[in-house]
Amino acid sequence: MQHGKNRFIVGFLAAPLALYALFVIWPFIQSIYYSFTDWTGLSPEFGMVGFDNYSRMLDDEIFWKSLQHSLTLAVVLPLVTVGLALFFAFMLNVGGRRRRGAAIAGVRGSSFYKIVYFFPQVLSIVIVALLFQFAYNPNSGAINSALKVVGLGSIQPDWLGDPDLALICVMAVLVWSTVGFFVVLFSAGMASIPRDFYEAALLDGANRFTTFFKITLPLLWDTVQSGWIYMGILALGAESFAVVQIMTVGPNGGGPDYSTIVMPLYVYQKAFRDGQAAYATTIGVALLLVTLAFAALVMKVGRRERLEF
Amino acid sequence: MKTTDTASTGLDKTPGSPGGADTVPVKTAAPLARKESKREGGVLNVFSHGVLIIWAIMVVMPLLWAVMTSFKTDRSIFTAPWSLPDKLHFENWSRAWTDAHMSDYFLNTILVVGGSLVGTLLFGSMAAYVLARFEFPGNRFIYFLFIGGMSFPIILALVPLFYVMQNMALLNSLHGLIVVYIAYSLPFTVFFLTAFFRTLPSSVAEAACIDGASHTRTFFQVMLPMARPGLISVGIFNFLGQWNQYLLPTVLNTEQEQKVLSQGLVQLAVSQGYKGDWSGLFAGLVMAMLPVLAAYIIFQRQVVAGLTAGAVK
Numbered sequence A: 001m002q003h004g005k006n007r008f009i010v011g012f013l014a015a016p017l018a019l020y021a022l023f024v025i026w027p028f029i030q031s032i033y034y035s036f037t038d039w040t041g042l043s044p045e046f047g048m049v050g051f052d053n054y055s056r057m058l059d060d061e062i063f064w065k066s067l068q069h070s071l072t073l074a075v076v077l078p079l080v081t082v083g084l085a086l087f088f089a090f091m092l093n094v095g096g097r098r099r100r101g102a103a104i105a106g107v108r109g110s111s112f113y114k115i116v117y118f119f120p121q122v123l124s125i126v127i128v129a130l131l132f133q134f135a136y137n138p139n140s141g142a143i144n145s146a147l148k149v150v151g152l153g154s155i156q157p158d159w160l161g162d163p164d165l166a167l168i169c170v171m172a173v174l175v176w177s178t179v180g181f182f183v184v185l186f187s188a189g190m191a192s193i194p195r196d197f198y199e200a201a202l203l204d205g206a207n208r209f210t211t212f213f214k215i216t217l218p219l220l221w222d223t224v225q226s227g228w229i230y231m232g233i234l235a236l237g238a239e240s241f242a243v244v245q246i247m248t249v250g251p252n253g254g255g256p257d258y259s260t261i262v263m264p265l266y267v268y269q270k271a272f273r274d275g276q277a278a279y280a281t282t283i284g285v286a287l288l289l290v291t292l293a294f295a296a297l298v299m300k301v302g303r304r305e306r307l308e309f
Numbered sequence B: 001m002k003t004t005d006t007a008s009t010g011l012d013k014t015p016g017s018p019g020g021a022d023t024v025p026v027k028t029a030a031p032l033a034r035k036e037s038k039r040e041g042g043v044l045n046v047f048s049h050g051v052l053i054i055w056a057i058m059v060v061m062p063l064l065w066a067v068m069t070s071f072k073t074d075r076s077i078f079t080a081p082w083s084l085p086d087k088l089h090f091e092n093w094s095r096a097w098t099d100a101h102m103s104d105y106f107l108n109t110i111l112v113v114g115g116s117l118v119g120t121l122l123f124g125s126m127a128a129y130v131l132a133r134f135e136f137p138g139n140r141f142i143y144f145l146f147i148g149g150m151s152f153p154i155i156l157a158l159v160p161l162f163y164v165m166q167n168m169a170l171l172n173s174l175h176g177l178i179v180v181y182i183a184y185s186l187p188f189t190v191f192f193l194t195a196f197f198r199t200l201p202s203s204v205a206e207a208a209c210i211d212g213a214s215h216t217r218t219f220f221q222v223m224l225p226m227a228r229p230g231l232i233s234v235g236i237f238n239f240l241g242q243w244n245q246y247l248l249p250t251v252l253n254t255e256q257e258q259k260v261l262s263q264g265l266v267q268l269a270v271s272q273g274y275k276g277d278w279s280g281l282f283a284g285l286v287m288a289m290l291p292v293l294a295a296y297i298i299f300q301r302q303v304v305a306g307l308t309a310g311a312v313k
Helices: A005-034 A052-058 A061-094 A110-122 A125-135 A142-149 A166-191 A195-203 A208-219 A221-236 A238-247 A263-272 A277-302 B030-069 B074-079 B091-099 B102-133 B139-151 B154-167 B174-199 B203-210 B215-226 B228-243 B247-252 B261-275 B278-298 B300-311
Strands: none
Touching: A005 A277, A005 B102, A005 B139, A005 B154, A005 B174, A005 B215, A052 A277, A061 A110, A061 A166, A061 A208, A061 A221, A061 A263, A061 A277, A061 B030, A110 A166, A110 B030, A110 B278, A110 B300, A125 A142, A125 A166, A125 A238, A125 B030, A125 B261, A125 B278, A166 A221, A166 A238, A166 B030, A166 B300, A195 A208, A208 A221, A221 A238, A221 A277, A238 A263, A238 B154, A238 B247, A263 A277, A263 B154, A277 B139, A277 B154, B030 B278, B074 B278, B091 B102, B091 B278, B102 B139, B102 B174, B102 B215, B102 B228, B102 B261, B102 B278, B139 B174, B154 B174, B154 B247, B174 B228, B174 B247, B203 B215, B215 B228, B228 B300, B247 B261, B261 B278, B278 B300
């Protein structure tokens, strides 16, 4: 077994590690280094400026807006998505008419619901964003036309063009596209909870509301927590970038009066529109810190005794 | 008890009554509670179906609306967004396919995703196999180096990456996109497959070794076939991620001829906006939606298993 072992290890690791180091690790290290320079990204020359970019960032009103929006997304999106998904999953698995001999029952056709709900998850976020951009169109979009049809023609919001509504519209789209994934995930978790637990609780007179909070949620906690982190990272990262950049107005997206600007989009604008590569990486470092802090916080707040069953 | 219960439906048999369908072996106050929860079950059933159907409609509606709109004329898209098309305008589809270059975007996407999927699975399983089954100094370090990449925002690396690619003359090329896709898919792939290779029995590999197979041969002829379920799961995950990738091509691939589907659609949206060819755009959107929809319906079980096994571990 020892023969040629080291050569094998080196040979197998070399290519993947080289690719990964060159295109992932190295750019990450470089970006932290660049955040201390005045590099424009256009010329190869640049000088060290210490913490200038960081102090500039702290005075940058749009940066604070983007931070605020990203944090809103990271808090609200997981809350709504995970909450809705738990609700639907509980309905699917426990909301059915009880059949004889079974303490709990799923609703009829639960697998059909799961297939439908999951579909937006496999759809490209670009398609989803474009589709809803048209649905939100104030003059002839599907939503406002539907409002007219049902007699609410007086309510015709400017959805994405309204600074107060634009961010909510963006969030609604992200919720729409991710809920199904979590429904399926939580359903799988709920299906593995032993039925005797529910039977015992129902015999003791617990209603379904209580069973959810006393049995389902605690036993599902690990899944919920990782789902929470996953959704938060999505909200801080590439998904929110795509949705905001495509859907909201402005030269490169970002909504009226930067009302939907999020951190990844601001990084993109600074680097590839304004030619301020160094400053862009500074905002990127801030985004990295926010992401790590978010994950750490969720882990810490969510920590509780692991339940074995 | 029975007389007070006249309003209850026939389904709601009084527990404990003679001949009741399910006699409950519980004394005292419990029957009441059981009955309460049972009636609640009926109401809840209606309620839960109602809620579930509403969400199902909310999911399906936008998609049906898109399909419907793709067959309409521009005029009726604006004047009557919710009406059915007067006739099926297939010319929208052919216009999108040829004039709006959807065929080119499809081809580019297939080439890029095909290449990177093979590369991701090959390199990912090679690294994962070594990390999972061999002891050597630095093993843990390399493992954490790989999986650390899962929590970093890609956008941060993109600015320097753009210049790395530029210096290597990989910018605006399909093969450049392929290597970048592979590199950014490795963290999750290595993470998932390392866990998977650890669960495979070592006796088979040892037997192959005793028979005189080299490590490389053991890997390709014994371990890789055994790892097929894991490869399929992680393959689906990567396929969807790479097919739908938007951020990487947007930054690294701005040449018109090299654009992939997601970029092409966005460009279509911008340019059709000026030309006013909305029906063509909707045809393009639906066209891009169809392969994924078909794959999802056919491989529904594997897709769901692959994605859910993937995301939360």
